[in-house]
Amino acid sequence: MDANLVVEGLKFMLLGMGTVFLFLIVMIVSMNIMSTIIHKFFPEPKSAISSTGNQAKDNKKIIAAITAAITHHRQG
Amino acid sequence: MDANLVVEGLKFMLLGMGTVFLFLIVMIVSMNIMSTIIHKFFPEPKSAISSTGNQAKDNKKIIAAITAAITHHRQG
Amino acid sequence: MDANLVVEGLKFMLLGMGTVFLFLIVMIVSMNIMSTIIHKFFPEPKSAISSTGNQAKDNKKIIAAITAAITHHRQG
Amino acid sequence: MKNIILKFLVLFVFLGFTGLVANENASTVELSAHKEESYKTQPMSTMVMGFLQSTGISALINPDPNELNSHGKTMSDFHKTGGRVIMILITFLLFYLAIKKGFEPLLLLPIAFGGLLANIPVANMAGPDGFLGIIYHMGLSNQLFPILIFMGVGAMTDFGPLLSNPKTALLGGAAQFGIFGTLVGAVALSQYTNIFDFTLQQSSAISIIGGADGPTSIFIATKLAPELLGAIAVASYSYMAMVPIIQPPIMKALTTDAERRIRMTTLRHVSRLEKLVFPVMVLVLAILVLPESTPLIGAFMFGNFLKESGVVERLSDTMQNALINIVTIFLGLAVGSKLSADQFLVPDTLAILALGIIAFSVGTASGVIMAKIMNMFPGHKINPLIGSAGVSAVPMAARVSNKVGMEYDRTNMLLMHAMGPNVAGVIGSAVAAGMLISFFK
Amino acid sequence: MKNIILKFLVLFVFLGFTGLVANENASTVELSAHKEESYKTQPMSTMVMGFLQSTGISALINPDPNELNSHGKTMSDFHKTGGRVIMILITFLLFYLAIKKGFEPLLLLPIAFGGLLANIPVANMAGPDGFLGIIYHMGLSNQLFPILIFMGVGAMTDFGPLLSNPKTALLGGAAQFGIFGTLVGAVALSQYTNIFDFTLQQSSAISIIGGADGPTSIFIATKLAPELLGAIAVASYSYMAMVPIIQPPIMKALTTDAERRIRMTTLRHVSRLEKLVFPVMVLVLAILVLPESTPLIGAFMFGNFLKESGVVERLSDTMQNALINIVTIFLGLAVGSKLSADQFLVPDTLAILALGIIAFSVGTASGVIMAKIMNMFPGHKINPLIGSAGVSAVPMAARVSNKVGMEYDRTNMLLMHAMGPNVAGVIGSAVAAGMLISFFK
């Protein structure tokens, strides 16, 4: 007896999409649990955030300074 | 009967150099045709050339500006 | 007759440590000979050393100059 | 110095002329038996004829009847002659699309050039001893190259947007309907019509184009239907490149003006630790739910984990640059080696191109529709335009969401919101790929 | 455009539903015989059950009784289930140590991630067709990767400090007592107790951990006891990372306060030519004395010579960056592939960890004691704190010497003085490795 491939394909679809959604739903739940745990028990130190921010800021300042220096030179 | 390798070598030379020149001559002709077609039908926009030129120019300007700034600082 | 592995291990140790020290001692002697020969027959030109030094110095100067330029800009 | 050289020259010219004059029969020099056995002397006229017959022009006009393809099978005369010319013209078209139209040039250029080289007669570069064949067997037939690409892509990926709005992952799931829907369509058309005749494995390999992930497509094609690799890879990268053309009409057809103007809330800050735990967490879930997906997800998360660890920057940099670039060159050439006329110029290729764009379009539509379904439930509304980003094609699909959104409200920036479903689409496709592998195990 | 897509969608949905309704038996479509043979149709319920059985959860609870390990041998049920979970937890511990504690993350992270992937059930990534197995056979089973790492390390090494104070090389020799002492200890414990049961080869491979050189350990383990590779590599890199914890107590226990304050004379300038001749000179000595050590020493000196030549900077840069980084990623994954539960969760691993730390400690102590012995002879006194750097673990051991020295005299900088024995320790370990290889030839 030959197989009806379309029926096979539909089975694949049901099982496949089911697994994809099952996986992603479990992932979403896990992400939420993880975030809650991390925010509760391992909060990020404030300084770490701001320091990176500062660094980026400093870089911007330096670039601004150099740009200004060049502009100044051109005008001069 | 053993082969006379020198004769074989000379055959190789004739055929080899012939092909090398044949190839390069065909290449030269093709290059000329290609250039003609491209210059006629796909001329390079002027802006593109000058913009690259400008960029290099700008880079040079920036370097000059920094150098000048440094010189200025040293003298100061 | 089964081997006494501990005795084998001790033989390995004697031979192994012996070779390691033999090798390093020969190496030390060779290094000293090499250094003597090189310092006598292939002395390093003074300029080569100082020029590298100068280059590093120059780099430092450039960095200092840029830093100063930026500082100056900030204050300004 | 000058004298020596002049003497050498004189000697050399002398010897040359001596040889020219010497009669072929006069030779009495003994040759050792083992030497020369591979060379048979021929009259000059025969050699010239032989040379003329070995030119590409001759090979393209009068093909060698005994010539075999890179799998050692016989080829039709068309595939040896006009087919090659057509394939070479197709690679020129790909060059044009890659360079002038910006179609994923990083992969399409090496693929197309590999295809050009693979279609050269006589040289047989795609054969087992040719350099394309060697590269193919080095890393494509064993699926190493797509895995390494996945590592590099993982190291370039930022899961922050997904972590700050987890539920958008569902959009990346819905878009996989493009894969499975097309699978059903392909087998249905194979079974009930005479248009195609694909097996289940082949249909599965084709439908993965809807996943919009180049390496995943190549990985699955090599596993399930290596004979279709060239066409699937070209379709996959071409359609990924055509995202800005394919997606917007579908997105606009399925959404109302009000929906397109939905504003999403600002993304929350994601801590470094969350980003660090996430790749391992996803991998653990993949282990528990679908181990068959772990080679792809594992490689991806390896790259991401190394990046997020922050302590092995030099490895992460190398993965994102030298390693992925080298592998991209090799992968492209190896895939291109499968673009030989006898494998590409078959009706199946057209079917693959057609099914591929259906898969892509269905995936896009499914993502948008999923967003609309999610909006039926209470909670923060989702702008359905980010649903299309669920197909992956990172980061272009997300940029398309952003661009279409700004057409209707110039201040509505959807880019970061669309990155969530975008990267979730990569995970979703890897899960779908794992399912397809497990079906045929 | 929009219309076409909508039509496609309608067609697609229609076909899907048609197929769903169709009776399985009604199908009369002929399939070509060669196709589909690998796929057997099953009822939906069977497929769902099959899927559930193929999940990782199921595989970890009800292992397949026919499952084989990556060597094709049977495994105990524990190694298929709880063992895998334990191994995955161990890799998490290694992640923690590498990222949070800074334990040699460049190698421990790839090794641990490789271990995580190797312990995934069903996927069998460490098997001959999995990508970890492919990488393993590409460069680890033939010892190419450690050799390439050694080239890169050579290109990063500066022999200047050793050249300016040659006699400190002896400290790097004494530290190799850690290797041979532990070898004796391991065979003694194997022979007279029931704690371990190692062969001479295995004992040798384990004791090389005392050499504190990752690539050397991996090189020897692959040659003499590949079945212990995973444990040896993990022990080797872990202990190298723990240098700042393991060494100071030993150093302090064996030295007096006065000894720790010994000031060493300033290092003399070393000319470029000396640095250029040195690698070739050492290689020539290795050729004359112990050719078996020349693959390691040769690769190391190749990298160093290219750097010191000053004329091939682009090759030297590539060795120190792209090449060593790529190989580090591959080496780590390949070593990790040997961290499967059935190979790692055996009593031997504990023994290896115990013997490894003994080897390391004995090496440290021997280096310090050697410095004290050398101080009994006339000449410039050596600060015994630099003796511990003789184990290699470049450059961390030298930094530890410096740090401990500064605890007692903040102005006594020992770093450069310690770099001499540090690099001599690399040479010493390579010589010891060569001896071990020659014993078993």
Next chain:
Amino acid sequence: MKNIILKFLVLFVFLGFTGLVANENASTVELSAHKEESYKTQPMSTMVMGFLQSTGISALINPDPNELNSHGKTMSDFHKTGGRVIMILITFLLFYLAIKKGFEPLLLLPIAFGGLLANIPVANMAGPDGFLGIIYHMGLSNQLFPILIFMGVGAMTDFGPLLSNPKTALLGGAAQFGIFGTLVGAVALSQYTNIFDFTLQQSSAISIIGGADGPTSIFIATKLAPELLGAIAVASYSYMAMVPIIQPPIMKALTTDAERRIRMTTLRHVSRLEKLVFPVMVLVLAILVLPESTPLIGAFMFGNFLKESGVVERLSDTMQNALINIVTIFLGLAVGSKLSADQFLVPDTLAILALGIIAFSVGTASGVIMAKIMNMFPGHKINPLIGSAGVSAVPMAARVSNKVGMEYDRTNMLLMHAMGPNVAGVIGSAVAAGMLISFFK
């Protein structure tokens, strides 16, 4: 902590001494049969003797009569002893030339170091299990490495000067007379004298040195005469490095003062599109005329096309840096592995060196003479000094043209004019190589 370590030390030392005292015969410990079978216990004196016999000194004085070369064939005693020493001294000479004289160090240094390692007795690094042998079989025996080098060189090449003055390509064709002239010379000397005894294949492989292209030489040598690979590669790179010494006298001998002062017209601007079309155009011509040349020309033009496309800068950068550097290291070591005494210290090597320099000189002379012939025809005159650049050796030969030109007229800049024949020489050599391959097919 300190206590634990001290206890460990005591235990360890105790066990060590116990073992030393224990009688060998007293041992009653059972050993599992499968273990230890590969190790035979020996008295200490035998071990010391065995060690002394396994030293390099001993191996160089009393060679093992059963030792085989890397091809599994027997070697003469000279090739095992003095021959190795001579070879090592030759590699030192190559080091000197590369570092002090600047002879193509990028390839000569790795080749020479590979040669040094290959001549180490006992270690057998060039054998199939040694790392040189592994690298050789990974990419040289299958010609992958020279192909990859060609890609990188292509990505570094600018065809602009050739495009702006196409007819100078003929100079690059004439220089190939060095190849074919030498071929005739080599077979003539083989046939009519007893100086050499080369086959046609060997003669062809040798004469390609006149093409002044390292990768092409290696490619052809591996195909036609792998037994001569080492000598041919060394000759090829050495002579390419000696371009500034070899070429000027020939150039000056063949030109008049007036000719050397010929000024060439300024080069026209070449558009981006011309540069983009050119590599594909040349490849298509190669397909039509001589498919056998397409592996080399294809790889070269692949690199060039990727660069000129301007859209895959990261791939082009990688080809020009990380990839070509890694492959250069591997290629050098693999070629060096063929510099073993038994393959290099044979009369053939001297003959190869002699024929190589003839080929090189004839090529140079032919290029210059061709320019003079072209000047007999009407049109813009060509300065014959750029004819010598036709041998390729990019970009050194072009620089030599420029330098010699400036000796006679300081304001006559020939550099860019010489780049045309220079890159045409690469194409010409690839065509010549294709012809040689097709002769023996």
